[in-house]
Amino acid sequence: MKAYAYFPGCSLEKMALSYHQSALECARRLDLEFQELDDWNCCGTTAYFAIDQLLSYTLSARNLALAEKKKLDMVTPCAGCYKNAYFTNVTLKRDADLAEHINEALKEDDLHYAGTNQVYHLLEVFCNDVGVQEIKKRVTQSLNSLRVAPYYGCQIVRPRKDHEEVENPRYFEDLIAATGATPVEYQLKMRCCGGSLLITSRKAAFSMARNLLQNAMDNGAAVIATACPMCQVNLECYQQQINQEFGARFSVPILYFTQLLGLALGASPKELGFGSELVSASAVLAQIRNKETSTTQSPYIRHATS
Amino acid sequence: MDTRPTFYQEITNMMYATHGDPISTCIQCGTCSGTCPVVEFMDHTPRDLIGMIRADLKDEVLASNTYWYCASCFHCNVRCPAHIDIADLMYTLKRYSIWKNQYPEGLIGPTFAETFVKMILSGGRSYEPVLAPAYIFNYGLQGFLNEALTATGLLLKGRIPVLPPRIKRLDNFRRMVGHIIPASNLVGEAK
Numbered sequence: 361m362k363a364y365a366y367f368p369g370c371s372l373e374k375m376a377l378s379y380h381q382s383a384l385e386c387a388r389r390l391d392l393e394f395q396e397l398d399d400w401n402c403c404g405t406t407a408y409f410a411i412d413q414l415l416s417y418t419l420s421a422r423n424l425a426l427a428e429k430k431k432l433d434m435v436t437p438c439a440g441c442y443k444n445a446y447f448t449n450v451t452l453k454r455d456a457d458l459a460e461h462i463n464e465a466l467k468e469d470d471l472h473y474a475g476t477n478q479v480y481h482l483l484e485v486f487c488n489d490v491g492v493q494e495i496k497k498r499v500t501q502s503l504n505s506l507r508v509a510p511y512y513g514c515q516i517v518r519p520r521k522d523h524e525e526v527e528n529p530r531y532f533e534d535l536i537a538a539t540g541a542t543p544v545e546y547q548l549k550m551r552c553c554g555g556s557l558l559i560t561s562r563k564a565a566f567s568m569a570r571n572l573l574q575n576a577m578d579n580g581a582a583v584i585a586t587a588c589p590m591c592q593v594n595l596e597c598y599q600q601q602i603n604q605e606f607g608a609r610f611s612v613p614i615l616y617f618t619q620l621l622g623l624a625l626g627a628s629p630k631e632l633g634f635g636s637e638l639v640s641a642s643a644v645l646a647q648i649r650n651k652e653t654s655t656t657q658s659p660y661i662r663h664a665t666s
Numbered sequence: 667m668d669t670r671p672t673f674y675q676e677i678t679n680m681m682y683a684t685h686g687d688p689i690s691t692c693i694q695c696g697t698c699s700g701t702c703p704v705v706e707f708m709d710h711t712p713r714d715l716i717g718m719i720r721a722d723l724k725d726e727v728l729a730s731n732t733y734w735y736c737a738s739c740f741h742c743n744v745r746c747p748a749h750i751d752i753a754d755l756m757y758t759l760k761r762y763s764i765w766k767n768q769y770p771e772g773l774i775g776p777t778f779a780e781t782f783v784k785m786i787l788s789g790g791r792s793y794e795p796v797l798a799p800a801y802i803f804n805y806g807l808q809g810f811l812n813e814a815l816t817a818t819g820l821l822l823k824g825r826i827p828v829l830p831p832r833i834k835r836l837d838n839f840r841r842m843v844g845h846i847i848p849a850s851n852l853v854g855e856a857k
């Protein structure tokens with residue numbers, strides 16, 4: 361059983377509790393041990409960088425030090441926390457002066473960061489460490505060709521970390537296909553949903569979310585799978601307001617990819633935090649339970665892809 | 667002899683100091699502007715803005731809404747043929763304008779960023795309800811009501827915490843922050 365230091369992040373405490381529950385449930389069913397960091401703090405998100413970059417690095421460094429104390433690599437399900445922790449780690453390893461400065465501050469909490477561990481997003485752990493083939497073997501409940509749009513969003517893919525594919529990655533599609541669902545191909549899968557502008561520039565955020573929802577619908581998605589709590593809130597919780605703003609009639613369930621993966625691994629909807637959606641996911645659950653519907657087309661489809 | 671750095675030099679120096687790439691390698695190709703998902707809401711495209719900085723148009727740059735509309739999606743970053751960290755440039759301009767207290771009026775961004783920082787310093791974790799007053803009154807009555815409805819929906823589904831979360835070793839945490847921003851107003855107010 362491989363172990364990781366698990367950093368849930370603030371959203372997963374309440375707003376995205378279903379992501380937390382389903383992430384842990386999937387990990388358990390894939391024989392991974394997730395040890396939650398003791399007394400972790402906010403990663404700083406995007407708002408912090410606007411004010412003070414040094415403080416932002418310090419906040420993430422404290423979480424990295426907590427993980428290092430466990431002698432484990434860090435995994436986080438939140439795309440924002442992931443980006444901050446990943447790049448803090450890279451920067452501290454590269455800049456000894458900065459690391460020394462921050463380690464002075466960390467002393468106040470009896471912590472020290474030497475930079476011996478790695479940072480992974482949950483999606484990476486499932487796709488790379490466990491592997492899509494292994495996950496496929498463990499699927500006990502096929503998702504019946506459910507049309508799932510994998511939404512990568514921004515911060516899992518960008519900024520570029522090494523020489524990896526940033527224009528058209530395929531690992532999310534592969535994971536969805538492994539569950540028996542059909543990954544939907546659509547152009548905006550890595551386009552920003554506008555979540556980080558939701559409060560500061562609402563008009564822009566709604567417009568970006570509308571474009572994304574429309575593009576997924578046009579390509580026949582029955583559900584959008586996310587790997588980021590900010591995207592989930594923007595696309596789901598504000599869907600009603602987006603409908604009002606644009607006179608649209610979206611009713612698209614936005615689920616965490618772990619909720620779908622969990623169903624395929626045999627977990628119950630309750631174990632995966634279903635029931636807290638603002639856009640009902642009952643049609644999704646019905647299709648998975650009922651094999652007869654598996655061949656029918658998505659009711660949301662507007663025009664078939666030629 | 668006047669040795670004061672120009673605006674262009676100030677901005678590139680800030681980016682050097684925080685590990686960003688300077689913008690002197692920009693070839694004005696416009697790939698960033700063509701890629702940006704928010705460009706239609708900006709009064710200057712990212713390409714424009716870089717050109718304006720290089721021309722030392724300080725007042726025009728700071729009065730622009732462009733850097734506050736950046737969503738930090740990093741799409742321009744991965745496509746820039748000159749490998750400029752454009753998102754970091756936008757962060758740099760945000761910091762610069764907050765320091766100088768010089769940014770366009772009517773934007774929620776600057777207030778929101780500061781409210782957010784104070785919130786983290788007070789409990790060590792993020793707590794959404796504290797953020798609402800920073801923006802909710804800018805939306806007009808209909809926006810206010812819509813937001814209240816969304817919040818109610820979330821509350822009924824148990825997705826908004828009633829009490830702000832607090833980390834256990836908060837005193838240590840605050841002293842740690844005090845090392846980074848000594849005697850800061852932000853820390854003082856948080857206590």
